[in-house]
Amino acid sequence: MTTSRTALVTGATQGLGLALAAGLAARLEPSDRVLLTGRDAGRVEAAVAALPARRARVEGRVLDVRDPAAITDLAGDLGEVDVVLSNATSRMSPEQDPAEEVDAVVETNNLATSRVLRAFGPRLRPGGRLVVVASALGTLDKLDVRVRERFAAAARGSLEDVDALVADWRAAVHAGRAVEEGFGTWLNIPSKVAQVAAVRAVASARRAEDLRAGRLVVALCPGLIDTAASRPWFADMSSAQTPDQAAAWPLDLVLGDEVAPFYGELVQFGRVLPWETGIPVPHRAVS
Numbered sequence: 001m002t003t004s005r006t007a008l009v010t011g012a013t014q015g016l017g018l019a020l021a022a023g024l025a026a027r028l029e030p031s032d033r034v035l036l037t038g039r040d041a042g043r044v045e046a047a048v049a050a051l052p053a054r055r056a057r058v059e060g061r062v063l064d065v066r067d068p069a070a071i072t073d074l075a076g077d078l079g080e081v082d083v084v085l086s087n088a089t090s091r092m093s094p095e096q097d098p099a100e101e102v103d104a105v106v107e108t109n110n111l112a113t114s115r116v117l118r119a120f121g122p123r124l125r126p127g128g129r130l131v132v133v134a135s136a137l138g139t140l141d142k143l144d145v146r147v148r149e150r151f152a153a154a155a156r157g158s159l160e161d162v163d164a165l166v167a168d169w170r171a172a173v174h175a176g177r178a179v180e181e182g183f184g185t186w187l188n189i190p191s192k193v194a195q196v197a198a199v200r201a202v203a204s205a206r207r208a209e210d211l212r213a214g215r216l217v218v219a220l221c222p223g224l225i226d227t228a229a230s231r232p233w234f235a236d237m238s239s240a241q242t243p244d245q246a247a248a249w250p251l252d253l254v255l256g257d258e259v260a261p262f263y264g265e266l267v268q269f270g271r272v273l274p275w276e277t278g279i280p281v282p283h284r285a286v287s
């Protein structure tokens, strides 16, 4: 173990990402540093300034995850890392044409996830944590049967296979063929399943070595959280968590010692969700 750890959170200017960064800042040691990152310099600065009591050092960094060079540059700059939480997401609206939103969703949620995994995976110190914030929508059962096996096959393959499938889905949305090809209308479902597929592809390639070194690669479903991203999609938000509540168990997982049961899996509330079957997720019907 190193004496000074570096933790990084993407999309940390609000919502869950901000709560995760605040939790790391409160729970890591004074010798550690937390990089609170976001796409807008003013929002990053404001988020750092507004953080409550902290033990670890907090640095704000601009990281627009849609910018491929920004991810590799930051990784090169940091050299080695201990905790990377890939959390950034592009908001969607039930009223919006998916063809108008798919580029931002694919680039923010999917291509960026692959780039974070590629750039930071090799830089993860022993005992490190590489975490992708996915969703309970990220299980295979949420997909139409016509495309399920394609996502499962990509997860058995490589990040390149996942990116290629995401490119097919993006093209289908632009061509107005997403429904007839089985990808459906709600962008969040293929996007989140592909994030989990990316984690599974990476994890299967490095599992043995990571387990020897105590490293964890994992996808998370944080559960329903009351944020501007979720409100338009769920008719009943009465059971939604605050971002701080939702960040609690992921931080326990990240800072805890247990690795093997969770390695490469999709985890919710400290339990592995079966990727094939998942759990039912109620949401507002979209015509």
Ligand SMILES: NC(=O)c1ccc[n+]([C@@H]2O[C@H](COP(=O)([O-])OP(=O)(O)OC[C@H]3O[C@@H](n4cnc5c(N)ncnc54)[C@H](OP(=O)(O)O)[C@@H]3O)[C@@H](O)[C@H]2O)c1
Binding pocket: 010, 011, 012, 013, 014, 015, 016, 017, 037, 038, 039, 040, 043, 063, 064, 065, 066, 087, 088, 089, 090, 091, 108, 133, 134, 135, 136, 221, 222, 223, 224, 225, 226, 227, 228, 229, 230
């Ligand atoms: N909310 C839920 O109920 C729920 C449920 C399951 C999973 N999740 C997942 O939890 C994660 C966080 O969701 P949330 O509800 O907290 O979302 P949110 O409140 O919309 O926050 C999203 C964050 O991502 C940032 N972001 C957007 N585009 C970016 C880019 N190009 N580069 C860097 N940062 C960017 C936003 O920055 P700005 O401040 O600049 O906009 C913001 O800080 C997501 O992965 C989401 O899918 C959420």
